[in-house]
Amino acid sequence: MLKILVVDDDPNILELVSIQLTQAGYAVQKASNGFEALEIIEMDYPDLVVVDVMMPGMDGYTLTRKIRSTTDIPVLLLTAKGELADKEKGFLSGSDDYVVKPFEPKELQFRINAILRRYDKAVDAFIQAGPLNINRQSYEVLVGNKILLLPLKEFELLSVLASRLNTVFTRDILLERVWGYDYEGDEQTLNVHIKRVREKLQKLTPNVKIATVRGVGYKLEVLE
Known part of the structure; x- marks a missing residue:
C-alpha cells in the first residue's frame, strides 16, 4: 500500500x-x-x-x-x-x-x-516480479524464454501492479493511472482487464498472481 x-x-x-x-x-x-x-x-x-x-x-x-x-x-x-x-x-x-x-x-x-x-x-524501464520480467521499452513480458505480448492497457495495468509487489492498489488508483483521472467509464472495464491479465499470467507462470483485496482493490503476489 x-x-x-x-x-x-x-x-x-x-x-x-x-x-x-x-x-x-x-x-x-x-x-x-x-x-x-x-x-x-x-x-x-x-x-x-x-x-x-x-x-x-x-x-x-x-x-x-x-x-x-x-x-x-x-x-x-x-x-x-x-x-x-x-x-x-x-x-x-x-x-x-x-x-x-x-x-x-x-x-x-x-x-x-x-x-x-x-x-x-520515471521508474526503470525494466521491472522484475519473481520470475516475471517486464520490459517497458519493448512492451514484452518474459518468463525464461517465454514471451507474452499484451494489449497496451493490459500491459500498463500489469506494470503498475508489478511496480510495487504486495502493495494494494485501489480500483480508483488503477483506473486513474492506466486510463487517466478524467476517465468517465465504470469499474467493469477494470474488472475485465484484470480477468484477462490473470488468465494470461496463469498460462505463463503459476508463481505470479493478481490477488483481490475485497472492498479495496488488487495486488500482485509472487508465490513460493
Whole structure:
C-alpha cells in the first residue's frame, strides 16, 4: 500500500486529510511539524508528502527544500495563499504541485494520483516480479524464454501492479493511472482487464498472481 505523509500543525486539517486519503486506499502517516516529519522520513520512507506551508518553527517551503535536498520523494504543498508569487516560491523550493485551501477533497486526491503517476513513469524501464520480467521499452513480458505480448492497457495495468509487489492498489488508483483521472467509464472495464491479465499470467507462470483485496482493490503476489 502506498504511504503518504501528511504534515500540518492544524489538527483538524491533519485529521481531515488523513481520513480522506485513508478512504482512498493510502497508508497515512501524520506529523504536526517539519522536524517530526523529517524524523518520520528518515525512519520510514513515504511515497509522497503533503505539506502545509504555514507552520511554526519550520515552514513548508523550508521543509520541502530539506526533503528534496536528500530524497526524490514528491511533495504537494497545502496553503491558504493563492498568489502567483507564493506558488512560484513553492515550486522553486522543489514542490511538485500546489493546492490552495479551502480545497475539494477530490481535487487533492486527483493531484496526488497525478503526481504518483508521473513518478511511476520515471521508474526503470525494466521491472522484475519473481520470475516475471517486464520490459517497458519493448512492451514484452518474459518468463525464461517465454514471451507474452499484451494489449497496451493490459500491459500498463500489469506494470503498475508489478511496480510495487504486495502493495494494494485501489480500483480508483488503477483506473486513474492506466486510463487517466478524467476517465468517465465504470469499474467493469477494470474488472475485465484484470480477468484477462490473470488468465494470461496463469498460462505463463503459476508463481505470479493478481490477488483481490475485497472492498479495496488488487495486488500482485509472487508465490513460493
